[in-house]
Amino acid sequence: MSKPQNAHGFAEALALAGDLRLVLGRLKRRLREETQLGELSWTQMRVLASLDREGPTTVSSLARAEGMRPQSMGELVAALKSARFVVGEPDPADGRQTVLSLTDAGREHVKRARAAREDWLAHAILGRLTAEEQRRLAKSLELIQRLVDA
Numbered sequence: 001m002s003k004p005q006n007a008h009g010f011a012e013a014l015a016l017a018g019d020l021r022l023v024l025g026r027l028k029r030r031l032r033e034e035t036q037l038g039e040l041s042w043t044q045m046r047v048l049a050s051l052d053r054e055g056p057t058t059v060s061s062l063a064r065a066e067g068m069r070p071q072s073m074g075e076l077v078a079a080l081k082s083a084r085f086v087v088g089e090p091d092p093a094d095g096r097q098t099v100l101s102l103t104d105a106g107r108e109h110v111k112r113a114r115a116a117r118e119d120w121l122a123h124a125i126l127g128r129l130t131a132e133e134q135r136r137l138a139k140s141l142e143l144i145q146r147l148v149d150a
Helices: 007-033 042-054 059-066 070-082 104-128 131-149
Strands: 086-090 098-102
Touching (some): 007 104, 042 070, 042 098, 059 098, 070 086
Antiparallel strands (some): 086 098
């Protein structure tokens, strides 16, 4: 990525980048606080959400996505199986592998967690932002999406 022509412009962009990172980090932490996980860890919730979003996959693929060792992911998945949130079936292409997918209970758990976060956020938007501020927030999402897609 190229640097803006003037140092002042870059300094302002750098300060904005730091502020944006901090605010988004705080938002992420706050959304986590609003979610009832039961006895699940955040990593287990991310695995369930990944299976919900991406569909069935292997322990190895999940481990790569989470930056974990396959053995550690295997332990995590075993707990999700015990909780009946995940089920494993032999991979039709490679019988040595197991393909993991969500159970109905796992899908419902992900759905409830997302609903709790979105409910809190919707109430915060309605309770703290004016109609004009809500429109500005909606427009800013387009800009943030462009940054994410860069």
